[in-house]
Every structure is written in structure tokens, then in C-alpha cells.
Amino acid sequence: MTIEELEQIAESVRLENAKYDFEVNVCMDLACASQGSGQLREALARAAEDSGKNVLVRRTGCMGPCSAGPMVRVDPEEIFYSHVNASHAGAIVNSLGGEPVPALQCDLSEHFDKQVRVVLENAGHIDPEKIDDYIACDGYKALLTALTEMTPNGVIHRITESGLRGRGGGGYPTGLKWGTVAKAGGDLKYVVCNGDEGDPGAFMDRSVMEGDPHRVIEGMAIAAYAVGATKGYIYVRAEYPVAVSRLTTALREARRRGLLGNSICNTPFNFDVEIRLGAGAFVCGEETALLASIEGRRGTPKPRPPYPAVSGLWGKPTLINNVETYANIAPIVRNGGKWFANMGSERSKGTKVFALTGKIANTGLVEVPMGIKLREIIEVIGGGVPDGHTFKAVQTGGPSGGCIPAEMLDIGVSYDALLKMGSIMGSGGMIVMDDTSCMVNVARFFVEFCMTESCGKCIPCRAGTAQMFTLLSRICEGKGTMEDLDLLVSLCETIKETSLCGLGMTAPNPVLSTLKYFRNEYIEHIVHKRCPAGVCNMEAPVEVMA
């Protein structure tokens, strides 16, 4: 495969697509598929055939606004239809070339205007099971350019210049990490993609793997070329069967096209990728635990250093990045580091995908430039809190993150700003809570999660999270005392400082951040034995309520 051949494929796909007068794209992502977009697609294909019009019905990945699903987009006019079901197929096909169907049409300009799509540029536009669709969108061009025109150091330089930081949550500069692995000795190195999206409430990585799997593979191949690796692993959660099957198909197609395997693009570069399944353990999102799991062992973390960049999989230098990080690589190589660095804020470059869920009107996937205000994401893109309730907090970073209250919504989103607020960027889950959520109860929920997910290797995490849970449960039941609060804080500090891995070190974050911003709710529970949101069941007699 050479660049010329790649262009030929792209050209033939474009010619093929040009034969059709209309394209009807049906979102087949999990959220839409669970509402019958599979039958919808079949019905549309049948209706298109009967009508005699020149229509291409295409299956695509996530289009974004999941709450409006099942979604259909008609191109070239870019008309969006929401809440479509199979019975609407005839009406949609009949409307092609005429006026759109008013009952189904939805205006998403406000939702999309503030978004900038880099990682999700193809999602909703291509068929994820067709490699040629991806190639037609400049796919694999970056890989072949890197192989034929750039040195490995040149690639690393470009990534460093872009200012890309790890999208898994930690925010470690990607270029620096690549440089470390490239400098490590040894002829056998590995590239690993972390697709163990353990944060309950986030699904960006799933959507990327399902909607645009080749983008991840291309990013991994470029990384392998840059650091000198020959073998890659994608670690995916077993809870994402569709992602696994899409990636399997994508890998097979890439091998068939000669974009993976030996002597890629007639260069001495060899690279192949294997899929490894997770089996339900949150701690496996931690890099050393993930490596243990790939090796077929229990997923328990190891003390660092040595870092995986020096001694990782089977003791060899290993590069680990998140799905979204790899998804950013191809566009950076294609468009240059400066292009990427022009987006975002000073120390956090580019864009970030967030999974917007909870008590918000437009749930779904959004991609925004770094530095955008939280308020804009929630009120403009997300459409605000529905049903007349008031906004209380937004939770970022999952069980490792914190809750951000309403008065801090005007702060721009970046790694450092979120950290300063006591939360973290995390992988990108954003869960909105309104006045019906009790913050003490939410903190208890996260601590319970960390308690059950703790691998048990180090004591601060294993015993500490259990003690936190007991304290919080007492408060939730109305049996807490003010001394419990002080005890809770000192316990949090201890766990934070003495735990072995990220799970333990960040487990107190939900407690600390709710204590900081919603201390009055804790006090209500303790002193007045009352849950302001009416969530907790108080066993103690409610004598103070008068």
C-alpha cells in the first residue's frame, strides 16, 4: 500500500458516493440501537428501494445528541431528524428532494455551534465497519506520511509541539511519554491502548471505538513507529461487546489492506495489534494493573518507578495511552502540531470529548475546545436542567473526581483548573445533578464503588475506603456526629498520601470536594437529622425538625 494507492481508494469511494443523490445516515450507536435503530435502518433501506430514488442508507457511529435518538441525518442538506422509528421511514424517503418532514425535524444548531470536532470528526459520517469509508476521510494518510516522509523523532517532535496531554485523566504530556519510550533500550517494545473505560458514567471511548475504530488503530501504528515498537494491544472492557467486534473487523480489514503486518507501505516497519478483554475490574484502568491483566494475571497495581515506559509488559518498555489520546494522533500528524496547539487554553491544548449525562436536557457526547466555560457546556450545549429543577453540581472524573458547585461554573475547563477545584479532568464523564440529589449520598455512592473495586493490595485503600464508607453511612442514617467530620477529613488525607495507586490516591476526592462545597448538607444530616434533598432515610426520630 502506497499513498497513491490510498488516494485511489479514496477517489473510488468518492465516485461511488457521488452516484447517489441523497445519503440517509442512521446512528447505530448503543443508545440509538437500544431504541430500535436497527429496524429503522432496514425499513429505510426498503423504502429507498421501493421509491426508486438514488439513496444511500448508511449505518454510522454516534452522532452526539443521544437523548434525541434514534437519530437520522440526511445529507447533503444536513437535516437532522430525532426520535425516528421504523414507521417514519416512508415519510423520510418521500421527503427527499422536497421539503423535510416537519414533525421529526430538530434544530441542533445551538447544540453543535459551540463544539469543535477533532476526535469525533468522522463519527456519524462513516460506516465504522468499512475501512474504505475511513480512507475516503483522509484515513491512514497520516500513517503513510509518517512512514515515508518523517523520522520517528520527527513524529515525536510534532506531538510534543502540539501540546497534547494524556486524555485518560492524568494529563501527562504525550510527547514526553513517547520520548521516554523511544529512548528506552531493547529491540522489543509494546504499544498499549487503554480502552478500559472504568468510570461509571462515561462512554466516550466506547463511542470512539465503535464509531471510528480505524482512527485508534492508526494512532497506535504511528505511535509504534515513533517509539520503535512492533506489537500492540488494545485492552477493552468485556462490557463493550460491540466495540470488541468493531475493532476485530477493523483490524482484519487493516491487515487485508496491508496497513498492519509486515513491511507496511514497503518500509521496514512491522506492526500488528491484538485485542485483550477486560473482565470487570475498575483498577485495571491503572496502567500497571492493566499490564498485569494483559499478561493474564490478577489486575493488581505495582509500585512505580519503574514506570511502564522503562519496564512494562513482560519487563519491556511499553507505551500506554488512552483511546482518545490515540484518536488525536492522526489529525495532529496530518495538520501539524501548531494547528492543534492553536486550540484550547494555555496549558491544555486541543479539544476534549465529554459524556454529558444525568439531570440534563441533552444527554450525549460533546466535543469542546479546552478552556470553554462549564456553564456553556451545561446550559447552552446541554440545554440546562430539565423539569423546572435547579442545578446543584456537576461531577467530573468519576469515582476519582469531585463535585463542582454552581458558583464555580464560570471557570474554564482545563486539567489545572479542575484540579484546583478539587476535581480532575478524568476520562471525560460529566454528570449533572439537580436539587433532588443528596451530596452526602453521592459521596457515599462513590466511596462504596471504590471500596468494592479496591484490589486489596495496599492497606490504606482496602481498609480506608471501608472506614470512610462506615462513617458516611452513619451520617446518611442520621447517626453521625460532628467529630465524624473531622475524622473523615483526616482519614481522607491519609488515604490520599499513602495509597499505592491512583485508585486509592483519588478515592477521597468525592468526599473532600463535597465537604468543601456542600458542608452545610453534611451538617444538616448530623445536627438536624434531615436530608435536604429527601434522599437519605433517617432512622433516628425526627425530633429537631420543628
Added chain:
Amino acid sequence: MRKNGFARHALIETLHTVQSAFGCLDDDSIRFVARSLRVPLSQAYGVVTFYHYFSLKPPGKHTMTICAGTACYIKGSDKLLAAAQERLGIPPGQTTEDGQISLMTARCVGACSRAPVMLCDGEVAGETTGAHMLEQLERWAVE
């Protein structure tokens, strides 16, 4: 196992395959996998018990899984779970005595935009209500 060249590090893959074929991992199958891959039995058993996804007990005829992810929790999945427990008379992770229905919780299936989510025999159903779920359980109780 052959697909992975009997590699020791493919233990988790192999266990996945066995579980999807037989529904659970009983003692015999764990022993067999450990012997075939030349992995210590303790390591195989350790892996099976470490990961939530593996089950040592056979599942019921139908499985009701309720997502316990954050987004689902905020939208009231705890109430769904409580209702299911009351209807079936079993805690999560157990199967009813007649072997009809297993009640499970999931960590997160990634359909958070449609929270709360339940999985009926693996099929995702979003924006679930208690009535909807109980109806499904009633149907399964006799099927």
C-alpha cells in the same frame, strides 16, 4: 485456546470463551483451562475470583441486569434494584429458586445517556421505569 496458541497470558481470553459457551466457570472447567495452559491452578482460580465478570455459579434461564453506574444511580437505579429484589426475593448476584431469573448489577454498560438502564438477557433497555421492569419480570417468571 488454539486460537491464542495455548499462550499462558491468554488465560483471561480463554476463560471468557469458556464462560460464554457454558454460562459459568465451574471447578472442572477452571481445572481444565489451567492444565491446558500450564498455569498454576491457584492463578487460574485467583483470576476467576478477582474479576467481576466471571461467575462460578450457573445463571438462571433469564438474567435481569441493572446498571449501577453513576448516571443510572443519579436517575434512580437504586430504586429499580430495590423493587427487583423485593419482587424476586433475592439479593443481586443470586438466582431464584426455580432457576428462572438471575438478578445482577453491572458496573456501567456505557449507555449513560439513556439512564437508568437495565439489560434483559443482555439487551439494553434505556430510560427504564419500575413498572416496565416488573412487567418484564412477570413475563419471565412463567416463560
